[in-house]
Amino acid sequence: MKKLAFILSIVLLVSLFPVALAQEEVNVYNWEDYIDEQVLEMFEQETGIKVNYINFTTNEDMMVQLRANPGAFDVIFPSDYCVERMIAENLIQPIDMSKITNHSEIDPRLLNPDYDPTNEYSVPYMWGTVGILYNSTMVEEDITSWASMFDSKYAGQVFMMDSYRDTLGAALKYLGYSLNTRVPAELSAARDLLIKQKQDGIVKAYQVDETKDKMVLGEAAMALMWSGDAQYAIDRNADLKFVVPSEGSNIWVDPMVISSTAQNGENAHTLIDFLTRPEIAKMNCDYIRYSSPNLGAIALMGDEYMQNVVLNPSEEITNRCEYFHDVGDFINVYNTLWGQIKGS
């Protein structure tokens, strides 16, 4: 018994201090498979800073973990609308932009965004838009408007997103309203439109991850989709085309931020600087195939990327797009309406 207790206490003691004290490190909290692993190895070799890479699956989950474990994370990759709330809750700290030597490479149209108007808290990592991916062999016209998604001519041919902000967003934009509206009459009009779309049998399915592969196989004529996923599908089926409708749509950025309780603030800055280096940003962009905010990386990627309207939309397109905001207490209204749509 004594021997057992002795061994147990040793095991406990040793494992309570698993961190070698001398080792420099940085704790990264990101989406799964959202970075080229090779980049992390290069960073470790160049700087000697060990990267602890931790995944999250939803923004909400990430926020819960961040609040519950102060000091556990240094660099975080939230979605844009979360940054607003993280600033308000004091969960992230201003970034010392003088340490981000490559900050000048960031596309100016993505700077001073709605979610971080003073540009102090975030550095863009990846971005994209939302639009319609359509199969040019299954539609008769060039799709330019959200109207096509509500046209009974395409009954049983439309995939919507099983994501209330995106699907309600498409309807709101079609009706000429803001994605972030807090006007009950506008929201109820969008809901009625989506219920009619469903009851008229226009919607084939509400799904998220499955849609891109199904579009490659020609399972439906049209799908509401993120530009990155659209590019994935277009790479595999040349009949597919992507359009950001003329009524406007959503633009999104996944930025890098530093936790206000970061234990390795200096290393966090070093990592963000490393990731904004053009060659490195290019590696990540090649791997993830979303839009890169890094002009240096875009120059390195050359004509093929620059002429790609999906990944590199013109300013005319991005100007008609809007960021998602945290709608605060209205989120329950959005969810209740979404329940009425799904249950209709």
Add this chain to the structure above:
Amino acid sequence: MLDLKMPVWGTWLMALGFIAFIALLVLYIRRHKGMSRSLFASPYTLWMIIFTVLPIILIAYYAFTDANGKFTFDNFVTFWDSNHTMNKQLIEMGFDPAEMGGGRGTVNLDTLVYSLWMAFLCTLICLLLGYPAAAIMADRQFKLGATLVVLFIIPMWMNFILRTIAWMTLLEDNGLINKLLIWLGFERVQLMYNSNAVQLGMVYNFLPFMVFPIYNALAKQDVKLFEASMDLGANRWLTFWKVTFPLSLPGVVSGITMVFMPAVTTFFIPRMLGGGNTEMFGDLIERTFLTANNWNLGSALSLIMMVLILLSLGLLRKVDPDGEGGSML
């Protein structure tokens, strides 16, 4: 790497508690040479308290509170009238709920009724398909019976999510079945994205839970009973109705329970095979927790589900009071 699913100290506390518990247990057994039965049940009791009783208490707490932790019945009212909490919030924010154009308020209730109906159908179909299958497998004159049992078991080694995705590749508009139909010169049929496909997926997934309890009940029946019945002049049908079937009833009751319970809480299958067009109560609970991030309403819905399941279990115990079918969960 950090274990983020639980705070580190929590893991240690649990580990310490577990070690202390084992140590106490060992000490106790040494002191009392005669080991009592209740002692051996204690790890199970502890397990149940940590992983069953505590979560239920937490769910009940969330169900009866609002986002600020104040006591409320709102979550249950929202189950009856899904607009209730929204309208209350709209009034607080200075809007007139009428501006919402009177959305249908029975969404949650309708989803529950739909789920119960789907689960009832699923149980019925499983019983109609499963009883003959079990009877064939249990028939001693049928040489391939054991092979059939194995064939029923093998798919269960795979996760049901994988098996459901496999059905998608069969049923899709460009799936294998449609490709075959077109090759044979028929028209393309839409097999997926509707409740029939969901029902198919449910029956496919839950059928073994009906077959095995019935198979067990039939396989352990004494042949002498059958022979006696035949000797006394009953024909095969009469023997089945008067001897075999009544003796297999515990298995049937158990099968019904084992199918109905997972069927009524089904999720994922409607999203995959039904294309998210027909939501079931399990999907509603999942969406309320994960998408809407509303743990209070989600807990209330879960509690309602639990009460319904308990009620149906109670009903079944009336049919099978001795619990011979092993339906005691």
